[in-house]
Amino acid sequence: MRRLVKHPVGLAAAVLVVAMLLLAVVGPPLFGDRADAIHPDRINQGAGGAHWSGTDALGRDLLARTLVATRLTLGLAFLATLVGTCGGVLLGALPSLLPRRAGRLVVAAVDLLVAFPALLLAMFTAVVTGLGARGAVLGIGVALAPTFARLTHTLTASVAGADYIAAARMLQVPRRRILTRHILPNIAEPLILNTAQAMGGALLGLSAMSFLGMGVQAPSYDWGRLLNEAFGHVYVTPAVVVAPALAVALAGLGFMLVGDTFAKAAAGATAPVGRTIPPAVPPTRDAPDPDAVLEVRDLTVAFPGGVTPVRGLSLTVRAGEIVGLVGESGSGKSMTAAAIGQIVPYPGLTASARTALCGVELDSRTPAERRALLGSSLAMVFQDPTAALNPALRIGGQLAEVATLHDGATAAEARARAVERLGRVHIKEPAQVVRQYPHELSGGMRQRAVIAMGLMGTPRLIIADEPTTALDVTVQREVLRVLREVVDDSRAGALFISHDIAVVSELCERVAVMYAGRVVEELPADALRRARHPYTRALIGSLPDMGTDRALPLATIPGRQPSPADVGDGCPFADRCASAGERCTSLPLLTARGAGHQVACWEA
Structure with a gap:
């Protein structure tokens, strides 16, 4: 955290992410009534003193709706990231649990999924599971999973040759216990750091799905849905897309930069700055030895x-x-x-x-x-x-x-x-x-x-x-x-x-x-x-x-x-x-x- 605060870009990204999270909490109660208020006399208006980002087809304030949509957008992005992370870690860990031939098949399947365009994979999954928020979350989660699976498999392979893993195998420790006790704790930090970046990708992906009409459906709305509804009037009143588009860009950029800053901080030191551990025994106070x-x-x-x-x-x-x-x-x-x-x-x-x-x-x-x-x-x-x-x-x-x-x-x-x-x-x-x-x-x-x-x-x-x-x-x-x-x-x-x-x-x-x-x-x-x-x-x-009695067993x-x-x-x-x-x-x-x-x- 100290490295994050000292890094100007990381600090700005952290402030942006915190602001988005606070807005997700206070946005609906503060701006919910204004976002839902219908004004037939103000339909499809441009930016003005009363409505800074204009109004939609029912005369509702687009800025208020963008602020209220923060909660649903971030919530769905979090669920999609959770699905992708858990599914990817499980898929990437399978080769270490399965027999060698089955493990190779899993690795080949992961390689194939990584090569497949992520958005197309998300759209295919959404069509199969059903259009709407649930389908979009599952689609983006499935699209994120191959990347996490590849990362998990690579990290698992990097520690699989360690002596403590070999010792555990010699002692006939079950493979599942080796994975949960010896491997996953040692690779957890890179996976956690990657999750922040994945959150930004999930947010952008979900917004794209809703913009294409395959995500959140009316009467619910997220930032992508607001862009979808406003797109038909963008050439007449361009201001109607500014608020949701800016929200998508800022939130996605914030999460990605936070994840990138954490990853660089972790890679740049053998131990994080400022973290100490208590000594195993009470510290001594001996005088320094001059020799x-x-x-x-x-x-x-x-x-x-x-x-x-x-x-x-x-x-x-x-x-x-x-x-x-x-x-x-x-x-x-x-x-x-x-x-x-x-x-x-x-x-x-x-x-x-x-x-x-x-x-x-x-x-x-x-x-x-x-x-x-x-x-x-x-x-x-x-x-x-x-x-x-x-x-x-x-x-x-x-x-x-x-x-x-x-x-x-x-x-x-x-x-x-x-x-x-x-x-x-x-x-x-x-x-x-x-x-x-x-x-x-x-x-x-x-x-x-x-x-x-x-x-x-x-x-x-x-x-x-x-x-x-x-x-x-x-x-x-x-x-x-x-x-x-x-x-x-x-x-x-x-x-x-x-x-x-x-x-x-x-x-x-x-x-x-x-x-x-x-x-x-x-x-x-x-x-x-x-x-x-x-x-x-x-x-x-x-x-x-030389004097040891060779007739006796060694001590x-x-x-x-x-x-x-x-x-x-x-x-x-x-x-x-x-x-x-x-x-x-x-x-x-x-x-x-x-x-x-x-x-x-x-x-x-």
Whole structure:
């Protein structure tokens, strides 16, 4: 709403829509008697002092009738939009409920209906169902439905490949429940935004139907019916069409512009401006750490539907230090990295008591200042280098883009820097590699190229999100060595995210263990064997080593981690913990248990 108010066109459209809605409420009681008053001596008069828009064939005031017709016109448009929205969403969701072959038939039918002219489809439906207001509403609703069906199907397909959908299918969750619980809540906002635009289209369509004589029938009247009745006298008294025509144009334009403004506002930000979420735990008031390159306090990330993958997380990374962030899949590690890098996918919302990079609080900066700081001081190394690199561009061009955009380097300077950075991460023949495409490199070379891309600027913080997961052991060791050398040489801080606690114990100075969106233990890496939280000890215990008895089954952690939408008020690990007691029904907070050691456990 703040974006709407700040946008001049959006503000004007909103005022216009509100005025139309108010007129629909007060119009009939205020102007009803004047609209129905018949004056045989004033038939078909033009605009004058008594009748600003003239009169009709019975001498009734056309301006008053236009104002009264606002209620019926907007009401029918709302019903038609409701029919089109509900029918379209249902039709677009059917392919995800039906068997594959039947789903393809539905998609083909939707494509055919979209290609058919909407007004002709509305007229055909109105003729079949019967002329009048009901037929026009059904006709316009049927005409709107294919567009909503196409949009719903496209949005459904965009989230159908998500991991949480795959997990639900593996757990044999019924398709209807997957649709209503997992898919529709995540695609609801674009559908709602599109509804405002559809309202404008429905209003214009209904007016066209009534103008053609296929909509509202006498004695009832809407704006289209008034135009139909006045059209026979337009060449004699042109003023008789001004009021209803202007009403149709303004109302249709208002609804369409409101919908367009909302859609642009939603697309222009990862989270709507001004919306905040309450922190999961009471905010802390620790003094800023002067040596920290990254300082996060009480970070929370939430999505619609009560899904909160990160809950009150606090973390500090100092210069020249590598901090490990470990935990099972789904514990919130990658979402933490996305929140720090300000790339939480829409419609996710973030809140924190403090998020500072190089001592600069990000929340206190403008979007442009945040982008400049993050672009020059933060390097992100993602898990899949194939997804991080554009397959259609050469390696050198992608690396050079960082220097040209953030440092203003010339093309030659940026290319020379790209060659130097590739050599720095131990890629052989870097001058040749800059001319190659990503698919021409091995997995380890692509990952090192992504690290080199992060080093094109002068990063003070490197976030590596499981950068060695898809690599073999030999290449994994090379990438870790490169990361260690980069941190030592540049004195940057690094946040290394992994589910492999063995790798973290070798590479990192400190380790933060995450579970269900919270840090449950933070300790020095060389003290992992003295971990006190039951979850940390279980992770270490499930890690085989050369002394593990191969005749025995591998140690596992019973149960499974709760989903981000199902975390309760108590200790989230209590259901899997053999040491759980009565106090575990309330949430334990991180408390100091020694130098650099914090644990969130009542029993530790």
